[in-house]
Structure formats: C-alpha cells, structure tokens
Amino acid sequence: MSTTTTPPVAAEPSTPIGKTADYLDQRTKIGVLTKQLVRKVFPDHWSFMLGEIALFSFVVLLISGVFLAMFFDPSMALTTHHGPPAIMDGQLMSVAFSSTLDMSFEVRGGLLMRQIHHWSALIFVAGIVVHMMRVFFTGAFRKPRELNWLVGTLLLILSLAAGFSGYSLPDDVLSGNGLRITDGVIKSIPIIGSYLSYFVFGGEFPGEHIIPRLFTVHILLVPALILALIGVHLFLMVLNKHTQYPGGGRTDKNVVGYPAVPAFATKMGGNFFIIFGVLALMGGTMAINNVWNYGPYDPSPVSAGAQPDWYMLFLEGSLRLMPGQAEIVTWGDFTLSLNILIPAVVIPGLLFTFLFVYPFVEAKVTGDHREHHVLDRPRNVPTRTGLGVAFLTAFVILALAGSNDLIATHFALSINTITWVFRILFFVGPVFAFWVTKRICLGLQRKDRELVLHGHETGRIVRFANGEYIEVHRPLDEQERWLRVNYEARRPLEVEPATDARGVKRKGYKKDKRWQKLSRFFYEDRVEPVTPAELAAAHAHGEHDELEPAHEAPALVSGSGTAEREH
C-alpha cells in the first residue's frame, strides 16, 4: 500500500496482460472499477465463510449439473432397459430412469458426478441455512441490509425448489412417491386444487409431462433465478460493505480488514477448491441415491423407511404430526382438507413469513432507523437469540418427526407414542427453547459485567496479615473490556400519550400501544453494559482485587481454586 500522495503513473503497456488491460480499459473504463475492488477491505472471521460454502457448492452444482445434462434424457416414454445393472436388464421403465442407469453404469465418472451433484445439493442448502443463522444471530440483517436478507430468504426457497425438482428427475420409486405426495398436497388446496394438479402434471397424476417440465424448471428456470439473485446478493454485499464483529477500532463508520487482493481473494479461491474437494470426496466415497435399488417408478410399491432429502424432512414431519380429524366438510358439501393444508401450507407459510418479516418487526420494536455495520454478539440481544433458537427448535422437531418411523424402529418405541410426544414437543419445545436461551444470554451478559468489574480469576489465593483470604483478580485489558462494554441494551419503546395537550384523542394510539407491548416483550429484560463510573466504584470497593501479592507480601496460600475464598 503506497502512502505517498503522488499517484503512480501507469507504465506504457508492454506485457500481453498489460496490453489486454489497456485494450479493455480504453473501451470500458474498467480500471476505475478494478481499482475499487482490488483494494476493497474485507473483515475476516470464520463465520463469514459459511456463505462461501453455499456459493461454492452452487458452483459445483453448475459444473456437475452440466455434466449430467449431457447424458440425462428427461423423457417419460417407456422403454425396455438393456444393459447394467443386471437387476434392471430387460425391465420396462421410462427413458429418464433408463438414462440415469446408463449414466451411472456406462458413462465413466457418471455415477461420481451424480453423487457429487446430489451431495452438493445437500451441502448447498445446509450452507444457506447455516449462513442464514450467522446473519440472524449477529443482527447482520439490520439496516441497510434488510433487502439482502430478503434476497437471501428467496434464495433459500429457490434452493429448496431446485433440490426438489432435481430429486424428482430420475423417475425412480422414491421420487415418484415424492411427486405423488406433492400431488396430494396440491389437491388439498381449496377450490382450485384439482385444477392446479392438472396444471402441474398436464393431466392426471403422473401422466407423461411432469419429468420434462421439472427438467426445464430444474436446469433453466431455477438455476437462472438463483444465479441472478446471487448476483444481486453479492452486489449488495459489496455495495453495503461487509459487516464486522465488534472489537477495538471497529465502528459503524468504518470497516477494518484485509484488502481483497491478494490475501483475501487467494484465501477465497483456496476455499473454493477445498469445498469442491470435500464434495468430490463425498461423491466418490459415499453412495447416495442409488436408484437401481429402488427401481423405476411404479404406483404400487413403496418402501418403508424411505427418507426425503434432509431439507424436505420438516414438511414430511409436519404432515405426519397433524391429526386427521382436521379434515372437514363445509356447507355445500365441499371438502376442506385442513389436515393437509395446515401442515403443508400454513406451517411452512408461517416459518417463511417469520423469516421475511423479522428484520422489519425488530426495527420497529427497537425504534431503530440507524445503519448498523458492527455485528451484535448474540448474548447482547437475548430475545432475538431466543426467537432464533425457538425457530430452529421447531424446525428440528418437525424434521425429527419426519423420521419418526426410523426413531421408532431404532429405539423400539411405538410410533403412536413418538408421534404424540412430537405433537406436544412442537408446541412446548420452541417456548422452552426460547426461555432457556434468553436466560442463558442474560446470564452471559451478567458474567460479562462481573468480568469487567472484577477481572479474571487468577486462581491465586492470598492471605492478608489480618487473616483474611482473597483471590487475586487480574483486570481485563482494554481490548477485552471494550468487547464487553461496547453494546447498547435496547429499551422498550415509549409511546406518546393517548391524548394531546388539549385532551384530543390521538389517532394511532392503540396501534402504538400494541407495538409497545411487543417492544416490551423484546427489551423488558436487559443487562446494561458496565459504565466507567461503575468500574471505578467497583475498584474503590474491592481494592485488593488490584493488589499484587508482591506489594503486600501476604503468604501465597494456594494456586488452585480449592482454598477458602472470600468472594
């Protein structure tokens, strides 16, 4: 980094790279953009790599997907399969299934690519979810990044669509049954259900259109949308500049980190190869979706214990938990399948609505219009952290319920019992998780206060001449302290009174009051950061904390924490 004030003048281009750059710049002014990007400062933290996992898995999906698309034939025409594997030789099946078998057995590296593609899909969605958790728990979704949070949530939904449409392509028994369940859910939609089912399948289930349609969705529509939204996502990320974790010198007005070139870019490039390597290793060594074991789609057989991909488990579990009694017949003899609508439409709808609206609700109850670039430590926003954990708990309980048959056989329990346990847990679990998490956060905040006020325990016990024992505490250095005091304990909203100075009723008072209630829920319990005055007071009280044994020369009694203590 040059600190001289006279900018260097570009040398006459002589190398091929220099000449190319000159050619491009004369036509695009690309130099200006590059200058900004090359030295853009990026903060560094391991958790900022989670988004990279999602991004790079997607790149691997594109690479392996193009390979698959060369050999996969998305046709539902029936054909007699000739060739390996032996159990499938001579069977009647769709061309799609047959080409999947050929790709696995006769295209060298084909099975590897299929498995890499499938593992990448699982890791892609997992990467998105974990990345989202990082963003949520650190408050990175706050202004000005709410829009990018929305883009991210859309990406999550699109990733589920991509995974689902891909999973259905090989036209095997499992994917066919998955489609049949989808058809059942579509039919449950009031009024237009039957027509929607025809819309999707081009007639009655399964018909002969669904695989070609899903193929277009899978390799064109959804990837194009994902690609475009990833573009928007990264553009906004660069525009807003990355958030940073709290620490000395980090404020909402600056960004502390490393320039993009070379170290940051090199590391990122390296991460791509490492993630690709992990996926190649998984694809090579861990069998997944060996469709010849299930056979081509046939509406009759079904295998017990079959599991959808993990990101669909929550829907499966939600369907399993709902009691059938909810299906009702309305007046006019119309059937309202609430036993399907609630678990398959309403519950996921609520989960995604929570994700979409959360940043706006939190800003509203915080009364917050400022920009935030320094992240929160999760403990410092106990209610948000609690809500996040409650959300994940609900998600995990539903996903576990989606494997209740496996749990039942594994632990030799009755499936009815397990289902009932999960039904109750679905309501109790998130509330309990919220409460516990919030308590833990508040506890950690109090511990931070303690630490700032009294310093680290050193384990050294000293004895004063008067017989008093104390443990020596080492005060925090200023960086450690700053990390623990540099936050705001947000407070519930104040609302303006119901009537103005002249006693006239104010419009919107009721609404304000409701927001205030929610705001109280968020911020009633809080732990304020230590102030310098408090620290000074603490030192005045417990002066001996600061004392070094050498000063007073009391006998060193014990180096361990077992001795009698005053504190």
Next chain:
Amino acid sequence: MSENQNPQGPSRDVARHDGDGTVAQTDRFVDPGVPEHHPRLADVDPKAAKRNERIIALLFAISCLGTIGSVVAYFAVRPDGTTPGVRMSTVLLGVAIAVSLFGIGFAAVHWAKTLMSAKEYTEERHSSSSSEEVRGAVQQQFKDGLEDSGIARRPVLKGAVVSALALFPLTIAVPLVSSVGGDWNVGSFRHTIWKKGTRLAYDPSGRLIKASDLTVGSVAHVIPDVPAEERESHEWITEKSKAVVLLVRMDPRDHKRDHREGASYDGIVAYSKICTHVGCPVALYEQQTHHLLCPCHQSTFDVADGAKVVFGPAKRPLPQLPITVDDEGYLVAEDDFNEPIGPSYWERLK
C-alpha cells in the same frame, strides 16, 4: 483507507444521542482502537518464510499428482457393469479428484495465511443513502419527465396505456393455460378402470386370482386384469395409480364390518391401496390386528372394521372395491369404487 498504526480516539457515534428510543449514554468507555498488529513468524524469520514456501510448492505438486492420478484412474479402471466395479471406479476417480482439488485449495490458503500481507487496514464507510442534492435532482428529473409526457394532463392516455399493458399478458397466458392442463377434465378423479366383471389379477405378474388361492391371513397386491400389451403404456401407469387394490383374507368371524355394504366376499376384502391422506400406496399389513399402515405418514386403517382410520393424519376410510367370484372361481369386481380414491379435494363430494 489508512493503515492502522495508532489506536484511534474515541469514536464519536458511540456516545452520540440518537433520540430513537435508546437512551444515549454519555458515560461510556473509550474505544481503544484497533489492536496492535503482531507480525507472524514468517514475516520476521526468512527461514520460516522459506519453509512455508516449500510447503506451498509441495501442496501444488500433490495437486498435480492427483490430477494425473485421476486421468490414470479414468483409463485404467473400466467399470464392468457390476455395482462393485462401478463403485471402484467412482471411489478412485473421486479420491484422485479430491487430492487434486485439496492440493490447490490448501496451497492457496496456506500461501495467503503465511506469506501474503496480514496487515489490517481501515476503510471509511459512507452513508448508504445518496445525498440530499442528488435526491432532489432525481426528483426534479422525474417531475420534468412526467410533465413532459403529459400523462397527468391526458387521463385518456393514462387509461389507454394501463389497459394495454394489463391485457397483453393474456396473449401468452391464454394459450399456455388452456393447454398446460391437458384436457382439464378433473372429473376423471372419480373413476378408475374397474367395472363390473373385471377380474382381479396379481401385481405385477397379471396372474388371475381365485378365491381358493387365498389362505386366511394372506395379503395380495392387486391390479385389474387387462391385456398385457395395454400394461406397457402411459395410460396404464396413470390408471394403475388409481386402480391398485390390496386384497386381504381374514377369518370371517374377525371381520366386523365392510366400509361399503356387502362389498366383501367370504372374509376377503378389497380396499383401494391409495392412502386417503396424500396418496402414497398403503402397503404394510399387520395380520394380528388387521391394521394397514401407510409408510409415508403412518396413517393406520383397520381392515376388519371398514378400513376406518385408527391413527394418523388421514381422515377417511379407504374406499372399498365390491368383489365376488365368477363361475370359474376367479375374483371379480362387482362395480367401480363408488367414491374417488386417494386424497381429498375440494369438490370430492360433488
């Protein structure tokens, strides 16, 4: 961007009063500034730097070997069409590719971490919004543009442009929607290919079933008897999706009730195999309890008691196929189902 050498002074915005519900604390600690930069071993010790250089070069070399290995594996291991053969080729290729990728990845990360500058820089952030002047100018431009177009003064034009834009998607939507659902004949949900006199056949062999073939406690997966050629078409798969039946023979004394009056034959009951929840094939029969379990979401039907739901997310009993035997002793259907099979839908009872 500036290099961080000295800790900065207190940051102004921390103590700023923000007047938006949070109480400003003037009594706050002072930001100690960016922590001091500690050089790494390789920054100060040329020997350490040299060692790291060698490690990085070695990692790149390993990557080259991995790539060569993958090409060798590709040509040397020809899968022979058996599952173990394919698996072998997959493992070798996968591991070799992974080595090639890991070599590059770890080399790059190690290079960045040990040899490239690790000095932190601080860059100013600017407000995310544009300045007031810019906003004002843009507003003015839009106002001028609107004025120039005259749309406010010419309401006819406004109506015309809105109508044209709102209507034109129909040019694509109408042809699409009218074809995308096939014949749109959703009434087909009501019928299956079972009709009076259709013989019951084993799935998938198509062999006919005599009542005398079935012992008490046995279960059979059943399809309607159609000519073998007809079973090699798409229409068949779609019809089969609705027509599959599960046949159970129980001791007539255990058989409490039919779902459809008189539909069983001598303790033999034929129920639709398509779950009334969301349509999986129900396939797990428990002889002692006469319970039929759907593996998808565990709806449980009591076959001895009109296939009513005893547990799970389904609400309605499975539809029953009325059966009897013909002169030759083969099981035959007496009629189609008298209600739509499978999942519920809005106009099911219409």
